[in-house]
Amino acid sequence: xxxxxxxxxxxxxxxxxxxxxxxxxxxxxxxxxxxxxxxxxxxxxxxxxxxxxxxxxxxxxxxxxxxxxxxxxxxxxxxxxxxxxxxxxxxxxxxxxxxxxxxxxxxxxxxxxxxxxxxxxxxxxxxxxxxxxxxxxxxxxxxxxxxxxxxxxxxxxxxxxxxxxxxxxxxxxxxxxxxxxxxxxxxxxxxxxxxxxxxxxxxxxxxxxxxxxxxxxxxxxxxxx
Numbered sequence: 001x002x003x004x005x006x007x008x009x010x011x012x013x014x015x016x017x018x019x020x021x022x023x024x025x026x027x028x029x030x031x032x033x034x035x036x037x038x039x040x041x042x043x044x045x046x047x048x049x050x051x052x053x054x055x056x057x058x059x060x061x062x063x064x065x066x067x068x069x070x071x072x073x074x075x076x077x078x079x080x081x082x083x084x085x086x087x088x089x090x091x092x093x094x095x096x097x098x099x100x101x102x103x104x105x106x107x108x109x110x111x112x113x114x115x116x117x118x119x120x121x122x123x124x125x126x127x128x129x130x131x132x133x134x135x136x137x138x139x140x141x142x143x144x145x146x147x148x149x150x151x152x153x154x155x156x157x158x159x160x161x162x163x164x165x166x167x168x169x170x171x172x173x174x175x176x177x178x179x180x181x182x183x184x185x186x187x188x189x190x191x192x193x194x195x196x197x198x199x200x201x202x203x204x205x206x207x208x209x210x211x212x213x214x215x216x217x218x219x220x221x222x223x224x225x
Contacts, residue, residue, distance in 0.1 A: 023048045023181045033164040035156050042155040045172065045182050049210055055179035055203070062203045063211045065097045072099065076134045080144040085212060086154060087134060089205045090161055093175065099130045103137035158205040165194075174200030180207045 025048040028040045051059050066073075066088035073084035073091070080087075087103070095101035100109045104120050107113045109130060113120045121136035138144050143157055155176060162175040169186055177183040178200040187198040212218050 023050075030167055033167060035153070038156060038159075039152040042152045045177065046151060046155070046206060046210070048182065049177065049206060050181045051207060051211065052179055052181065059179055059203050059207060059211050062092055062208050063215065063217070065092060066208065066212070067217065069097060069099075072131065075131050076138065079131075079135050080138040081146060082138045082143050083149050083154075085209065085218060086143075086149070086157070087138065089158070089208050090137075091134075092208070093162070093202060093205060101130075103130075103134040104140065109133060154209070155206055169194060169196070174202065174204055176204045176206040178202055178204035178207065180204065182206075 023045075025044060027044055030041070031037045066085060069088050069091065070084055073087040076082070076087050077084040091097055091103055094103055095106045098106075101107060102109055102113050102120065104113050104117055105115045107115055109128065110125070112118075112122075112124045117140060120140060121133055124133075135144075141157075141161055159173055159176055162173065164173075165188060166173040166175075166186070171186040172182050174183050174187055183200070183204065185199045186194070186196050187200045188194050189198055209218075
C-alpha cells in the first residue's frame with residue numbers, strides 16, 4: 001500500500017541527533033520494487049547495518065517490548081503463520097506496542113480504521129479484540145500462511161507494510177533502517193507528505209530484528225526459536 005508513516009509518537013523514541021556516519025557500502029542499482037529487484041540490496045544493507053551508539057539503549061527497549069508481548073503475538077502467529085517477531089515489530093512501529101490500537105496503522109481499536117488502509121477489519125465490533133484486528137491486518141497484507149520468512153523476504157514484507165515510497169527519494173526507508181548507519185534523514189510525516197530534513201524517531205524494523213538475532217532471541221533472521 002502507499003502508507004509511508006506510522007501514526008502517533010512512539011514512547012520509546014528520543015530526539016538525539018545521529019553521530020555515526022552513514023554507511024558508504026555500495027548498493028546494487030535500484031531497478032524496481034519487486035522482491036527479485038530488492039533482494040540483494042536488503043542483504044547488503046543488513047550485512048553493513050550498525051546501530052548508532054546513541055540509539056543503542058532505545059533499541060534495547062524496543063527489543064524488550066517485542067519480547068514482552070510475545071504471548072499475544074504467538075496467538076496471531078498461530079492463526080496466520082506469520083512469525084511472532086514480525087507481528088511484534090510491526091506492532092511497535094504502527095501501534096507503539098499498545099493493544100488498544102489496530103495493527104494495520106495504529107488507529108484506535110474501538111472502531112474500524114480511518115487511516116490507510118481505511119475501513120478495516122470489514123466486519124467489526126463484534127469482534128473488537130486486538131488479536132482479531134491483527135489477524136485481519138496480516139491477512140489483508142497478503143502475509144498469512146506463507147512459508148518463506150528468510151531474511152530478505154522478511155525485510156521486503158516489513159517495507160511493504162509501510163510502503164516503497166522512499167526509493168523515489170533515494171533514501172533507505174527509516175521503517176527498516178532508522179537508528180542505524182543505513183539511514184540519516186528524510187521522512188514522510190503524513191501519507192504522501194515528504195520532508196527531506198525530518199529524522200525518524202522510531203527504531204527501524206531491520207534494526208530491531210538484528211538486535212534480536214544478536215541477543216540470541218532468534219537463531220536466524222527468519223526462524224523463530
